[in-house]
Amino acid sequence: FYFAWAGMRRADRTFLTMHVALLAGGRGEYHAALDYGLSVFPVAFYDTEQRLALARRFRPRALYGTTSYFGHLAAVAGDEVGTLGVEILLTGAEAASIAWFEKLQRQFKARAADRYGLTQMAVDHMFTCEHGIGTRERPGILHNVDPYVLLEVIDPETGRHVKDGEAGEIVVTSLYRTDVPMIRCRTRDRAVYRAAGACPCGRSWPGIEIGSVGRIDDMKKIKGINVWPQAVDELLFGDPEVEEYQVRLTTDERAGDLATLRVMPAASLNAAKRAALQETLAKALRQKIGIGFAVEVLAPGALDRSTYKARRWIDERVQLRS
Ligand SMILES: [Zn+2]
Structure with a gap:
């Protein structure tokens, strides 16, 4: 497929x-x-x-x-x-x-x-159709290959299936694995569920929305606000000046959260342009994410580019866990 x-x-x-x-x-x-x-x-x-x-x-x-x-x-x-x-x-x-x-x-x-799979399933089972990744207004859908895998997206609190367009936790059941049965396995992956027929291709296979997938554990609580790294990603890579970035979370002397965004621009910028980019990003982050980030603009090549799975978040906060 x-x-x-x-x-x-x-x-x-x-x-x-x-x-x-x-x-x-x-x-x-x-x-x-x-x-x-x-x-x-x-x-x-x-x-x-x-x-x-x-x-x-x-x-x-x-x-x-x-x-x-x-x-x-x-x-x-x-x-x-x-x-x-x-x-x-x-x-x-x-x-x-x-x-x-x-x-x-x-x-x-x-x-x-694009494709989606799980190590536990030992297979990829969701794929974009002819409409590919779609657009920001209408994101594409990773269709679940329904005859082989049962896909559910549940509200992690209640266990109930979410409605079309709502986010929840992906739960999968393999209908052909017999050696290591996979029955209603909670993945800790979060995504927006799209029901059968939601895609312009008209297929009756449900799936999840492109760009909505993230680890449930990835959600960061910063200054008391839930922050999805995906949203920060969307904002930063939507800016053509941004080549790569890194977010460092630390604890300040008053035990408050400090979020520092280090941005690597695609081209080297003079002082005025650096300051402008810094201001634009800080403002956009405050507006869209809801918290203040200290923004540092680096020189091109200053950050290691990830060659495998991107590792962009570093959490060095002093954790108080109950
Ligand atoms: Zn489709």
Whole structure:
């Protein structure tokens, strides 16, 4: 379903950027791609420069890997990624905002097709259809491959199923795993549920909304306010000047929370432009997230770009847990 909906054809040259090792992630992708009949180039063994050299030579139609790795590749290659002839980015293995997907699509001049799976399920079972990631106004839907997996999205407090358009915790049941049964497994993943028929494609398979997925445990309580890292992500990657960022949470001398946002711009900025970006972001964060952040604008290259799953939040607060 994933490959067909993404517009992949048999024998399409596909660079697999995930390692094929003993982990489910990477092996699942490799075998699925072979089974579909793609020409798979397992390039994870090579470093990013070598992968780029191989891409220039073999001109893959698709890249298959984790979402944040494609961001890393684009940052290393610069404008060249838009000239490699890549048409399809098979993203996944982590939650990402619509703004992040849009940025990738612009950089590669390709369209993204996303997937969702769980290690416990040993499979990906939700995929975007022909409508892909959609738009911020109308986000795409990761459709659950219904005949094999039962998807529920529940209110974690009451255990009741949420309505179309509401957020809750993803609960999955595998209808074919017999060795390690998976029955109503609570994932601690939070997402917005979309009922059957909610997607313009008209399919009767329900799913979850793109850009709405996050870990329930990821929710940060900062200065007494619930903050979803996804919302901060959306805001920052919606600004074309922002290349990468990091949020550091600390405790001040009065035991209050301190949130510091360190932003790495795409290009080097003079003092006036730095100050302007700092002010714009601080204002936008206060308005949309509801708390004040200390904003520092760094030099390009100052932050390590994440090559696997993005690690953007550092929580160093003195925790008082009851
Ligand atoms: Zn659809």
